[in-house]
Amino acid sequence: MRFLRGVWLWVLIACGGVLLVLATGALLLYLATDTERRPILSALASESAPLLSFGTTILLVVAGMAAHWLFRRYPHAARQLAEQSRSVLAAEHGFRVAAADAPELADVASAINQLADAYHRVEQDLDQRSADARARVEEERDRFAALMSELSQGVLVCNADGRILLYNSRAAALLAPFVGSAPRGDYKPLGLGRSVLALLDRNQVAHALDLIQQQLDHVDRPHARFVVSVANGALLRVQVAPFLGAEGLVAGMVFTFDDVSGMVGREAQRLRLLQSLATGTRAPAANLRAAAENLAGYPDMPADQRKQFVEIAVAESRILTDRLNTALREYADALKGSLTLDDMRAVDLLAVVQRRISDVLQLPTSIEEADSELWLRVDSYAIVQAMTFLAARLAGDYPIHGFQLRASSGGGFAEVDLIWTGAIVSSEALSLWEGEPMRIGAEETPLSLRDVLERHGAEAWLQVDKIRQISRFRFLLPRGEAAAALAYKTSTAESRPEFYDFDLFDRIDTAGALAERKLSELSYTIFDTETTGLEPSAGDEIISMGAVRIVNGRLLKQEVFEQLVNPRRSISRESVAVHGIEARQLLNEPPIEQVLPRFHRFCEDTVLVAHNAAFDMRFLELKEAAADVHFGQPVLDTLLLSAVVHPSLDNHDLDTIAERVGVRVIGRHTALGDALVTAEVFLRLLPLLAERGIVTLAQALEASRASYLARLQY
Amino acid sequence: MSETTRKVLIVDDEPNIVTALEFLLKRSGYDVRLAANGAEALEQVETYRPDVVLMDVMMPIKSGFEVCQRMRERPDLAQIKIVMLSAKGSEAEVSKGLSLGADLYITKPFSTQELVSTINRLFEPGGTPSQ
Numbered sequence: 001m002r003f004l005r006g007v008w009l010w011v012l013i014a015c016g017g018v019l020l021v022l023a024t025g026a027l028l029l030y031l032a033t034d035t036e037r038r039p040i041l042s043a044l045a046s047e048s049a050p051l052l053s054f055g056t057t058i059l060l061v062v063a064g065m066a067a068h069w070l071f072r073r074y075p076h077a078a079r080q081l082a083e084q085s086r087s088v089l090a091a092e093h094g095f096r097v098a099a100a101d102a103p104e105l106a107d108v109a110s111a112i113n114q115l116a117d118a119y120h121r122v123e124q125d126l127d128q129r130s131a132d133a134r135a136r137v138e139e140e141r142d143r144f145a146a147l148m149s150e151l152s153q154g155v156l157v158c159n160a161d162g163r164i165l166l167y168n169s170r171a172a173a174l175l176a177p178f179v180g181s182a183p184r185g186d187y188k189p190l191g192l193g194r195s196v197l198a199l200l201d202r203n204q205v206a207h208a209l210d211l212i213q214q215q216l217d218h219v220d221r222p223h224a225r226f227v228v229s230v231a232n233g234a235l236l237r238v239q240v241a242p243f244l245g246a247e248g249l250v251a252g253m254v255f256t257f258d259d260v261s262g263m264v265g266r267e268a269q270r271l272r273l274l275q276s277l278a279t280g281t282r283a284p285a286a287n288l289r290a291a292a293e294n295l296a297g298y299p300d301m302p303a304d305q306r307k308q309f310v311e312i313a314v315a316e317s318r319i320l321t322d323r324l325n326t327a328l329r330e331y332a333d334a335l336k337g338s339l340t341l342d343d344m345r346a347v348d349l350l351a352v353v354q355r356r357i358s359d360v361l362q363l364p365t366s367i368e369e370a371d372s373e374l375w376l377r378v379d380s381y382a383i384v385q386a387m388t389f390l391a392a393r394l395a396g397d398y399p400i401h402g403f404q405l406r407a408s409s410g411g412g413f414a415e416v417d418l419i420w421t422g423a424i425v426s427s428e429a430l431s432l433w434e435g436e437p438m439r440i441g442a443e444e445t446p447l448s449l450r451d452v453l454e455r456h457g458a459e460a461w462l463q464v465d466k467i468r469q470i471s472r473f474r475f476l477l478p479r480g481e482a483a484a485a486l487a488y489k490t491s492t493a494e495s496r497p498e499f500y501d502f503d504l505f506d507r508i509d510t511a512g513a514l515a516e517r518k519l520s521e522l523s524y525t526i527f528d529t530e531t532t533g534l535e536p537s538a539g540d541e542i543i544s545m546g547a548v549r550i551v552n553g554r555l556l557k558q559e560v561f562e563q564l565v566n567p568r569r570s571i572s573r574e575s576v577a578v579h580g581i582e583a584r585q586l587l588n589e590p591p592i593e594q595v596l597p598r599f600h601r602f603c604e605d606t607v608l609v610a611h612n613a614a615f616d617m618r619f620l621e622l623k624e625a626a627a628d629v630h631f632g633q634p635v636l637d638t639l640l641l642s643a644v645v646h647p648s649l650d651n652h653d654l655d656t657i658a659e660r661v662g663v664r665v666i667g668r669h670t671a672l673g674d675a676l677v678t679a680e681v682f683l684r685l686l687p688l689l690a691e692r693g694i695v696t697l698a699q700a701l702e703a704s705r706a707s708y709l710a711r712l713q714y
Numbered sequence: 715m716s717e718t719t720r721k722v723l724i725v726d727d728e729p730n731i732v733t734a735l736e737f738l739l740k741r742s743g744y745d746v747r748l749a750a751n752g753a754e755a756l757e758q759v760e761t762y763r764p765d766v767v768l769m770d771v772m773m774p775i776k777s778g779f780e781v782c783q784r785m786r787e788r789p790d791l792a793q794i795k796i797v798m799l800s801a802k803g804s805e806a807e808v809s810k811g812l813s814l815g816a817d818l819y820i821t822k823p824f825s826t827q828e829l830v831s832t833i834n835r836l837f838e839p840g841g842t843p844s845q
Contacts, residue, residue, distance in 0.1 A: 317823075318825075320823075321823040321824075321825070324823065325821075325823075328803070410809070411809065412805055413805070413806060413809060427780055427783050427784070428780075431777070431780065457804055457806060458806055459804075459806040459807055459809065459810040460810075461779065461783070461810055461813065461814060462783075463813070464787075466787075474813070476806045476809055476810060478806075
C-alpha cells in the first residue's frame with residue numbers, strides 16, 4: 001500500500017510536469033506568432049491533433065515509467081534499507097541488509113553491513129566478558145560458601161533490619177530449634193529473610209547494638225559480646241560486629257557463635273567444688289580442733305575423758321579426709337578444663353608442631369605414630385609453642401639432628417612425645433628450662449613450660465633409653481572428645497547449602513502492603529498435610545505436616561518443616577493406602593495443639609501456598625482455637641493458579657501440573673515430599689502468570705477467585 | 715619381726731608428717747632415717763642403702779620426681795622400693811610418678827596405719843600392692 005501510494009504520487013508529478021512543459025511550449029509558440037498568422041497555426045494544430053495527442057501520450061507513458069523506475073531505485077530502496085537496518089539491530093546475529101540496485105545505495109548498504117559486523121563483534125565480546133565475570137563471581141560464591149561451611153564457629157550475617165542474609169551450617173546446628181526430634185522450649189526457626197531477633201534474646205541483641213552504636217565513632221573495630229541461651233538449651237557466646245555500607249552507615253551485622261555450654265559447665269563445677277570443700281570440711285575441722293585443743297590444754301584430765309577426746313579426733317580426721325577425697329574425685333574434671341581449651345585431633349596438632357619445628361629450626365621432623373582417633377583438649381597454640389621451645393632448647397645445647405613426634409592414648413590421657421636419638425640430656429637441664437619464659441627466635445611469651453602444663457592439668461617428663469640412645473620428652477595431655485567437634489559436620493548435606501542470599505540486602509520490609517507487592521519478591525511457605533481421612537468436619541485429623549519456604553524466588557530446600565502428629569484416633573484404610581502411615585507409628589508424636597504453634601512460627605510473615613489449599617486450610621482452621629494461633633496471611637492455591645494459566649485444560653491435579661510445567665516428581669505422598677513438588681510447580685507457574693499480566697499478589701488472588709468461580713460453573 | 719630389720723628413708727620437708735611417720739614405722743619395727751629434701755635423699759641413698767624410700771613429691775632443691783628418676787637410672791639401686799607421697803595427686807601426676815619408676819603413689823591425706831601395712835605388703839613375695 002505504501003509503495004503504491006508513493007509510486008502514484010511520483011508518476012502523477014512526472015506526467016503533470018510533461019503536460020506543463022508541452023502547454024508552456026504551445027502557449028509561447030502561440031504568443032510568438034503574428035496575429036494575422038495565428039489562424040494558420042490553429043488550423044495546423046487542429047489538422048495534426050491526432051498526431052499531437054499520440055505524441056503527448058507517448059511522452060506521458062515514458063515519463064510515468066521513468067518516475068516508477070526512479071522511485072523503485074531510490075526512495076523505496078532507501079526506505080527498505082532503513083527497515084532492514086533496524087532489523088539488524090533487533091534480530092539475532094547474522095542478519096544483514098540486502099544489496100540495493102543503485103550503486104550509491106549499494107555503497108550505503110555495504111557500509112551498514114560493515115557497521116553491523118563491528119556492532120556484533122562488540123556485542124559478542126561484551127557477552128563473553130560478562131559470562132566470564134559471572135562465572136568468576138559464581139566461583140567466588142562457591143568458594144566462599146565452602147569456606148563458611150568449614151568454619152568451626154557459627155557465623156550469621158543480617159542486614160540493618162535484622163533480616164538474615166547468610167548463615168553457615170555450624171550456626172544452623174547451634175541455633176537449631178531442638179536437638180533430635182524432641183522440641184524443647186520455644187520454637188524459633190532459623191532461615192534466610194527471617195529476623196535474627198526471633199532467634200536470640202531481643203534485649204541482649206538490642207544492648208549489643210547500643211554498645212556498637214556508641215563505639216562507632218571512636219573505636220577501630222566496634223563489637224559487642226554476650227552469652228545467651230538458645231531454644232535447644234545450649235549456651236552460646238555471641239560476638240556482634242557491624243559492617244558499613246557505601247555511605248558509612250551500618251549496613252548489617254556479623255554474628256559469630258561459640259558453644260560454651262561445656263565450658264560454663266566446667267566453671268560451674270569448679271564453683272561447686274569450692275562450695276563443697278568449704279561446707280564439707282568446716283564441721284569436721286572444727287570438731288578436730290576442739291578435741292585436739294582440749295587434749296593439749298588439759299593434760300591432767302581423767303583417762304576415760306582423754307580416751308573420749310582421742311577417739312573424737314581420730315573419727316573427725318577420718319571424716320575430714322573422706323570428704324576431701326570425695327570432693328576431689330567428684331570434681332576431678334573441673335580441675336582440668338579451662339575456657340581456652342579446645343577439642344582437636346592429635347594428628348592435626350602434631351602436623352602443626354612438625355611444620356613449626358622444621359620451619360624454625362631447619363631440622364628434619366617426622367611423625368612416627370599418631371592415632372587418628374585420638375582427640376586432645378588443649379590450647380593448641382600454647383602446646384605448639386611449648387614443644388617448639390623444647391625442641392629449640394635441645395637443638396641449641398646438644399648435637400641433635402632431627403626429631404620424631406608420636407601420639408597415643410595412655411589410659412585417661414594422651415601421650416604426646418618429642419623424640420630424638422643420640423644426645424643424652426640431663427634432667428637438671430630440663431627442670432631449668434621448665435621454668436623459663438618460652439622464647440623461640442624473636443618470639444617470646446611470658447609463659448613458661450610449667451605454666452602451660454599447669455593450665456592443662458598436664459605433666460611432662462624425660463624418658464631415656466640409654467641402650468638404644470633414644471630420648472623422649474613425654475607430654476601427658478588431657479584427652480578431648482570427638483563428638484563436640486563432629487556433631488555439626490554430620491548435619492552438612494552433600495550438596496552445597498543454600499544458606500545465603502545477598503539480594504535480601506536491598507529488600508525493604510513492607511509486610512503491611514503485601515497485596516501490591518510483586519509475586520516474585522514475596523516469601524512463601526509451601527505446605528502440605530497428610531490426614532486420617534478426607535472429612536475434617538467429621539473428625540478427621542492431621543497426621544503429618546511438611547513445609548518448605550521460597551524466599552526471593554529461591555526454594556530453600558535446607559529450611560524445612562517436617563513433623564508427624566499423633567491424631568489420637570484411627571486412620572481410614574484408604575488414607576493408609578495413600579501415605580502408608582499407621583496410627584500406632586504416631587503414638588509418641590506430639591498432638592496437633594503442640595505442632596501447630598511451631599508451624600505458625602515457621603510460616604510467619606509469608607504467604608501460604610498449597611495444592612488444593614482449601615482442603616488443608618480447613619484442617620488448620622478447625623484447630624486454630626485449640627492451638628491458640630490464627631493463620632491470617634493470604635493463601636495461594638497451585639490448583640487454581642494452574643487453572644488461571646491453562647483455562648482450557650481440565651486436569652489440574654498435582655502430578656499432571658508437575659508434568660505439564662516440567663517438574664520431576666520424587667517423594668510424593670509424604671507431607672514434605674508433596675510440599676517440595678508443589679513449591680517447584682509454584683515457581684514454574686510464576687512466569688506463566690506474568691505472561692498473562694498477573695504480577696502482584698492482589699492480581700493473583702483476584703485471578704484465582706475468578707478461576708474458582710469459573711470452575712464452579714462448569 | 716623379720717630376721718633382718720628393714721630400712722626406711724623418709725624424705726619430706728614437712729616435719730609434722732615426718733614425726734608421725736617416723737614414730738609409726740619405728741613402732742612397726744623398721745629402721746628409720748630422715749632427709750629434708752631431694753639432694754639429701756640422694757646422699758642418704760648412697761650411704762644408708764634403704765629398702766624403701768618414702769618420699770614427698772614437692773620439695774625444695776630436688777623434687778621427688780627428680781630423685782626417683784636419678785635412682786632409676788642406676789641399676790645398683792633398682793632393688794630399692796620407692797613410695798611417692800603427694801598433696802596434689804592429679805591423675806597426670808600419678809601417671810608421671812609411676813612412669814618414672816615409683817612403686818607406689820599415695821595421695822595425701824592418708825591413713826598412717828594403712829600406709830604402714832601397705833609398706834609391709836611391699837616385701838611380701840610377688841607383692842606390689844595397689845594403693
